[in-house]
Amino acid sequence: MKSNEPSFYEEVRVNGISRSDFLKFCTTMAAFMGLEASGVGQIVKALESKPRLPVIWFHFQECTCCSESFIRASHPIVASIVLDKISLDYQETLMAASGVQAEEAYKTVMQKFPGEYIVMVEGSIPTENEAYCCIGGRSALQILEEAVANCKAVVAWGNCASAGCVQAARPNPTGAQPVHKVISGKPVINVQGCPPIADVMAGVVVHLLTFDRIPQLDELGRPKAFYSRRVHDTCYRRANFDAGLFVESFDDEGAKRGYCLYKMGCKGPVTYNSCGIIKWNDGISYPIQSGHPCIGCSEAGFWDNGPFYQHLPSIAGFGIETTADKIGLGLGIATAVGVAGHAIVTNVRKHKEITNTPETVAEPETKKV
Amino acid sequence: MRSRTNPMREVHVWELPVRLYHWVNALCITGLCITGYIIGNPPALMNGTEAYFNYWFGTIRFIHFLSAFLFFFNFLFRIYWGFAGNEFAKWTNFIPLKRSQWKEIMDVIKVDILQVTHKKIDSIGHNSLASVIYFITFLIFLLQCLTGFGMYSAMSNSFLPKLFAWIVPLLGGDIHARQLHHILMWAFILFAIVHVYLVFYHDYIERRGITSSMIGGWKFIEEDVYERHETESKEKAEK
Numbered sequence: 102m103k104s105n106e107p108s109f110y111e112e113v114r115v116n117g118i119s120r121s122d123f124l125k126f127c128t129t130m131a132a133f134m135g136l137e138a139s140g141v142g143q144i145v146k147a148l149e150s151k152p153r154l155p156v157i158w159f160h161f162q163e164c165t166c167c168s169e170s171f172i173r174a175s176h177p178i179v180a181s182i183v184l185d186k187i188s189l190d191y192q193e194t195l196m197a198a199s200g201v202q203a204e205e206a207y208k209t210v211m212q213k214f215p216g217e218y219i220v221m222v223e224g225s226i227p228t229e230n231e232a233y234c235c236i237g238g239r240s241a242l243q244i245l246e247e248a249v250a251n252c253k254a255v256v257a258w259g260n261c262a263s264a265g266c267v268q269a270a271r272p273n274p275t276g277a278q279p280v281h282k283v284i285s286g287k288p289v290i291n292v293q294g295c296p297p298i299a300d301v302m303a304g305v306v307v308h309l310l311t312f313d314r315i316p317q318l319d320e321l322g323r324p325k326a327f328y329s330r331r332v333h334d335t336c337y338r339r340a341n342f343d344a345g346l347f348v349e350s351f352d353d354e355g356a357k358r359g360y361c362l363y364k365m366g367c368k369g370p371v372t373y374n375s376c377g378i379i380k381w382n383d384g385i386s387y388p389i390q391s392g393h394p395c396i397g398c399s400e401a402g403f404w405d406n407g408p409f410y411q412h413l414p415s416i417a418g419f420g421i422e423t424t425a426d427k428i429g430l431g432l433g434i435a436t437a438v439g440v441a442g443h444a445i446v447t448n449v450r451k452h453k454e455i456t457n458t459p460e461t462v463a464e465p466e467t468k469k470v
Numbered sequence: 471m472r473s474r475t476n477p478m479r480e481v482h483v484w485e486l487p488v489r490l491y492h493w494v495n496a497l498c499i500t501g502l503c504i505t506g507y508i509i510g511n512p513p514a515l516m517n518g519t520e521a522y523f524n525y526w527f528g529t530i531r532f533i534h535f536l537s538a539f540l541f542f543f544n545f546l547f548r549i550y551w552g553f554a555g556n557e558f559a560k561w562t563n564f565i566p567l568k569r570s571q572w573k574e575i576m577d578v579i580k581v582d583i584l585q586v587t588h589k590k591i592d593s594i595g596h597n598s599l600a601s602v603i604y605f606i607t608f609l610i611f612l613l614q615c616l617t618g619f620g621m622y623s624a625m626s627n628s629f630l631p632k633l634f635a636w637i638v639p640l641l642g643g644d645i646h647a648r649q650l651h652h653i654l655m656w657a658f659i660l661f662a663i664v665h666v667y668l669v670f671y672h673d674y675i676e677r678r679g680i681t682s683s684m685i686g687g688w689k690f691i692e693e694d695v696y697e698r699h700e701t702e703s704k705e706k707a708e709k
Contacts, residue, residue, distance in 0.1 A: 345516055354517070371643065406646075
């Protein structure tokens with residue numbers, strides 16, 4: 102990378118951010134990323150010395166809520182990461198360029214920084230028919246494959262790019278696939294959520310910038326710093342769960358008292374995210390704090406694991422809202438009836454054995470009755 | 471008074487470890503199903519109070535996890551006993567690889583389930599169909615341990631649950647592990663209904679003392695069945 106490029110710190114200083122605010126940002130990021138105190142210095146040094154990260158940001162089949170979330174990050178510097186560090190290259194929603202100029206912008210990045218630029222993707226990629234998502238006459242898959250070929254790493258923003266989200270929900274008419282399913286050979290960071298938390302997105306960017314390598318990932322490709330704990334484990338209502346105090350309906354006394362939303366279908370116990378710690382919108386609140394169960398938006402296939410307000414997912418093929426419990430109970434009753442029927446038949450068919458008529462019992466084999 | 475002389479021989483079928491395994495397993499499964507169902511669908515017992523008064527749901531979950539560990543090690547012990555135990559406990563009983571086992575499976579279906587013939591089934595230990603069903607339950611045990619400890623691994627740093635952590639991403643997330651775990655609970659309940667019924671059924675029809683055999687280990691076996699079994703064993707040993 103050319104050293105005459107302005108560093109991130111120089112850029113934010115020009116934009117009127119004080120050194121004090123810059124240091125606050127670095128400290129916040131270090132805390133979010135779970136670094137120890139010395140990590141703050143590393144971040145400060147990296148942002149002061151390293152030139153900006155070349156980024157190409159694609160929008161495929163999605164709703165742009167990831168971008169929306171990102172620019173609402175709790176710290177103003179995060180917004181300048183977007184506006185000053187990314188839009189300069191290629192970001193379909195936020196860049197000034199359009200048409201030919203836009204195309205040129207990302208081609209320039211690919212030529213100028215081979216092996217150094219990061220590809221960030223919002224949205225899933227259609228595979229059923231590539232024509233479902235085309236930009237500038239080329240399909241999403243073609244664009245992605247070309248851009249990924251020489252990139253350093255891929256960041257998959259949100260559930261669409263990480264797991265397919267609503268486009269991949271049954272019956273998935275466009276054959277929507279997440280990024281890691283359609284490309285290979287490059288590290289893919291799945292920043293899950295619908296959308297992901299802005300500070301988590303910023304944390305991932307800062308990590309890439311500071312340490313020059315991808316963060317530690319879990320088995321599903323999510324950064325461990327943000328996705329290693331369940332929403333349930335960090336929930337402030339957890340005490341109510343352990344005490345067995347549950348909201349039974351949205352307008353009951355329990356809801357007023359702030360009981361656990363487990364029985365309202367809260368997916369917190371099966372969802373890995375930082376909502377309970379980092380929270381949303383400048384750390385104001387998160388769904389459970391606002392009285393709504395977690396819908397599990399950072400888990401693959403959460404649209405198909407519904408309904409949102411039911412503890413167990415419905416089982417496909419048995420009609421709406423048929424859970425394992427309903428089917429199990431039905432089978433249990435059927436089994437009990439079957440067993441009772443068998444007992445009655447036994448008393449009729451095996452009468453001689455039961456009454457112990459010697460002739461029948463003594464014979465090892467008899468003809469068909 | 472109705473009575474009958476029927477030459478029966480007492481055979482020690484179930485060794486003490488097998489019986490212990492059976493009852494520990496039964497106790498664990500009963501406890502796990504009850505606590506598991508409550509965990510999936512907790513009743514509103516203490517509503518109206520505050521969280522600092524109670525910990526009953528935590529206790530239910532603790533009992534579930536404790537029983538799960540016991541169940542798991544008991545299961546491992548039974549696998550070991552499938553190699554160390556007597557001929558009726560041997561693992562070869564449970565996997566129908568021999569033609570004779572398949573023949574017996576068909577016979578059991580005809581005699582006990584469909585009741586179209588009155589042939590006598592010769593087996594002294596488990597009959598072949600029962601063995602296959604037990605083998606399927608072993609697979610369900612395994613799946614239940616995988617999904618259960620897989621989910622548990624998210625809140626544990628200990629060695630054992632971490633061994634099962636890989637199952638969760640394989641299934642596509644905790645919710646699928648939870649769903650499978652829940653469905654399999656019903657498999658245990660259905661099994662228990664049929665299992666208990668069949669014990670009664672066999673005791674009622676055969677009068678070999680099958681119910682008490684799981685307590686004392688001894689079964690009454692007809693002399694001719696016993697002798698046939700002995701000659702077959704000798705022939706096998708000579709080969």
